[in-house]
Amino acid sequence: xxxxxxxxxxxxxxxxxxxxxxxxxxxxxxxxxxxxxxxxxxxxxxxxxxxxxxxxxxxxxxxxxxxxxxxxxxxxxxxxxxxxxxxxxxxxxxxxxxxxxxxxxxxxxxxxxxxxxxxxxxxxx
Amino acid sequence: xxxxxxxxxxxxxxxxxxxxxxxxxxxxxxxxxxxxxxxxxxxxxxxxxxxxxxxxxxxxxxxxxxxxxxxxxxxxxxxxxxxxxxxxxxxxxxxxxxxxxxxxxxxxxxxxxxxxxxxxxxxxxxxxxxxxxxxxxxxxxxxxxxxxxxxxxxxxxxxxxxxxxxxxxxxxxxxxxxxxxxxxxxxxxxxxxxxxxxxxxxxxxxxxxxxxxxxxxxxxxxxxxxxxxxxxxxxxxxxxxxxxxxxxxxxxxxxxxxxxxxxxxxxxxxxxxxxxxxxxxxxxxxxxxxxxxxxxxxxxxxxxxxxxxxxxxxxxxxxxxxxxxxxxxxxxxxxxxxxxxxxxxxxxxxxxxxxxxxxxxxxxxxxxxxxxxxxxxxxxxxxxxxxxxxxxxxxxxxxxxxxxxxxxx
Amino acid sequence: xxxxxxxxxxxxxxxxxxxxxxxxxxxxxxxxxxxxxxxxxxxxxxxxxxxxxxxxxxxxxxxxxxxxxxxxxxxxxxxxxxxxxxxxxxxxxxxxxxxxxxxxxxxxxxxxxxxxxxxxxxxxxxxxxxxxx
Numbered sequence: 001x002x003x004x005x006x007x008x009x010x011x012x013x014x015x016x017x018x019x020x021x022x023x024x025x026x027x028x029x030x031x032x033x034x035x036x037x038x039x040x041x042x043x044x045x046x047x048x049x050x051x052x053x054x055x056x057x058x059x060x061x062x063x064x065x066x067x068x069x070x071x072x073x074x075x076x077x078x079x080x081x082x083x084x085x086x087x088x089x090x091x092x093x094x095x096x097x098x099x100x101x102x103x104x105x106x107x108x109x110x111x112x113x114x115x116x117x118x119x120x121x122x123x124x125x
Numbered sequence: 126x127x128x129x130x131x132x133x134x135x136x137x138x139x140x141x142x143x144x145x146x147x148x149x150x151x152x153x154x155x156x157x158x159x160x161x162x163x164x165x166x167x168x169x170x171x172x173x174x175x176x177x178x179x180x181x182x183x184x185x186x187x188x189x190x191x192x193x194x195x196x197x198x199x200x201x202x203x204x205x206x207x208x209x210x211x212x213x214x215x216x217x218x219x220x221x222x223x224x225x226x227x228x229x230x231x232x233x234x235x236x237x238x239x240x241x242x243x244x245x246x247x248x249x250x251x252x253x254x255x256x257x258x259x260x261x262x263x264x265x266x267x268x269x270x271x272x273x274x275x276x277x278x279x280x281x282x283x284x285x286x287x288x289x290x291x292x293x294x295x296x297x298x299x300x301x302x303x304x305x306x307x308x309x310x311x312x313x314x315x316x317x318x319x320x321x322x323x324x325x326x327x328x329x330x331x332x333x334x335x336x337x338x339x340x341x342x343x344x345x346x347x348x349x350x351x352x353x354x355x356x357x358x359x360x361x362x363x364x365x366x367x368x369x370x371x372x373x374x375x376x377x378x379x380x381x382x383x384x385x386x387x388x389x390x391x392x393x394x395x396x397x398x399x400x401x402x403x404x405x406x407x408x409x410x411x412x413x414x415x416x417x418x419x420x421x422x423x424x425x426x427x428x429x430x431x432x433x434x435x436x437x438x439x440x441x442x443x444x445x446x447x448x449x450x451x452x453x454x455x456x457x458x459x460x461x462x463x464x465x466x467x468x469x470x471x472x473x474x475x476x477x478x479x480x481x482x483x484x485x486x487x488x489x490x491x492x493x494x495x496x497x498x499x500x501x502x503x504x505x506x507x508x509x510x511x512x513x514x515x516x517x518x519x520x521x522x523x524x525x526x527x528x529x530x531x532x533x534x
Numbered sequence: 535x536x537x538x539x540x541x542x543x544x545x546x547x548x549x550x551x552x553x554x555x556x557x558x559x560x561x562x563x564x565x566x567x568x569x570x571x572x573x574x575x576x577x578x579x580x581x582x583x584x585x586x587x588x589x590x591x592x593x594x595x596x597x598x599x600x601x602x603x604x605x606x607x608x609x610x611x612x613x614x615x616x617x618x619x620x621x622x623x624x625x626x627x628x629x630x631x632x633x634x635x636x637x638x639x640x641x642x643x644x645x646x647x648x649x650x651x652x653x654x655x656x657x658x659x660x661x662x663x664x665x666x667x
Contacts (some may be wrong), residue, residue, distance in 0.1 A: 437662040
């Protein structure tokens with residue numbers, strides 16, 4: 001399965017469309033000392049009732065600047081929610097079916113401030 | 126000395142941006158038709174490019190990411206491709222015109238037809254891009270381009286009526302014989318010339334070429350605050366010379382040699398020789414800047430290896446792109462098309478495409494994930510937003526004005 | 535709407551969103567050389583996508599994909615998987631502003647265009663192999 005098969009797909013409950021998948025949330029699983037990077041598992045789907053695509057990510061972060069742009073994007077993506085993967089019933093060629101009793105969570109993503117840019121060393125010489 | 130040379134990136138970016146062949150002639154045209162009454166547009170444009178270049182320089186220094194890499198990430202796929210198409214095409218047009226510009230300047234010096242100079246100019250530009258280190262490139266071209274200061278000198282020597290010039294600057298409207306729509310068209314053209322996207326592609330990629338990090342933010346700021354205003358001053362000086370010598374005689378500038386007339390009038394043969402050196406250096410600098418920008422744009426969008434700090438074999442597609450750009454430039458120039466007209470079109474088109482380049486940088490400069498503690502303060506954010514509105518207005522007005530005025534006739 | 539859906543307790547890396555953090559990001563190799571931009575992401579497939587069972591493990595990211603996608607980006611649709619080159623997820627060492635690998639670009643299939651242009655064209659022009667001066 002590839003990501004573009006999920007992004008932009010309409011999300012339905014029975015025959016009623018609830019929105020579009022604008023992103024896929026991934027959670028890292030543990031950390032194996034032999035593997036430099038954790039396995040990323042699909043945690044859930046981010047569904048937006050009003051808009052097919054997301055640019056800039058304002059609806060999921062606490063960044064509010066620049067003011068008007070952030071406000072516009074948050075309005076376009078109001079009521080966006082996160083559906084846990086367990087509540088996805090099936091993936092079809094033209095739609096994604098959610099379970100009728102699917103849970104909806106806040107899409108807010110806590111960005112960790114654990115690696116400030118100064119720590120990054122983009123040695124290119 | 127190192128401090129002065131450390132400003133070379135800003136100066137070269139400004140020269141290639143404000144003082145390429147199209148801008149030199151446009152400034153002459155504007156001066157000969159409108160006097161200095163469009164001076165405020167130059168000031169507005171200089172402030173705008175200072176803000177834009179400062180933000181993109183900051184982003185490049187703190188995160189190591191040059192502008193076009195960010196454009197792809199931040200705009201959706203369709204918008205990013207649209208931006209790529211427009212930016213690359215405009216860049217290609219400009220490279221073509223600049224090669225023509227070098228040839229025109231050499232024609233002034235030698236009386237050999239400019240068509241003969243075109244392949245040589247392109248070859249020289251390629252050799253520099255292929256083999257010369259980035260800092261040598263920027264230092265030499267930047268310093269030689271500064272000889273255009275002779276225009277400012279000439280303006281003083283001409284002993285103009287300063288209060289009359291001042292009155293023109295404050296007169297926010299066309300002079301009697303020109304229409305308002307033409308005035309506004311040239312305002313758009315001058316603004317577009319000051320804020321051409323390739324200046325930012327070049328400046329931010331140059332920041333990465335020089336290896337600037339968060340420690341060099343002060344350096345970036347000085348480069349911006351010295352380079353671009355200097356470019357603005359030289360632009361105004363060119364327009365001013367034309368305003369003083371040509372406007373009263375109702376001579377409208379149509380060629381490069383006419384732009385040089387006031388300087389020859391003020392300082393004789395020596396001044397003329399200096400001007401020609403300045404023209405050649407500025408157009409050569411502009412060629413280098415736009416050729417490199419073409420390579421940077423494509424390579425950064427697709428994620429290819431790029432940079433003059435790498436051996437060509439380690440940035441193969443980057444160098445191939447630039448070779449192809451120069452070859453296309455030679456081909457188009459040899460058909461005899463007028464380089465000045467080509468840049469005038471490309472300047473207006475870049476004003477139209479500007480919002481797509483400006484917006485992602487404004488966003489990223491405000492993103493703490495990229496910038497950490499160096500995010501835009503509220504002041505810069507606010508001014509940045511004001512300019513976004515200005516840029517959108519200019520972008521929307523460009524085509525209607527171009528049609529109404531028949532491209533400034 | 536409820537509050538946040540919490541991740542695994544004890545996870546050391548924060549959660550990511552695929553489009554926001556992986557798609558269109560620059561991939562850099564262990565030497566700092568750019569490799570490509572991410573055009574798509576490969577996920578392990580559920581056994582029967584049309585009928586997902588809560589007992590199946592959730593899909594995991596298995597690779598980053600890159601290829602000729604300009605046409606599909608402009609006009610829509612999807613490139614067939616066969617036209618995309620893959621970078622195995624196990625080659626990735628960090629995800630941040632860029633995606634960093636712990637192997638060299640030369641070891642990847644994805645580098646073939648760069649190698650081709652290098653060997654066929656750039657290396658043939660005098661001075662191509664030298665540092666600029």
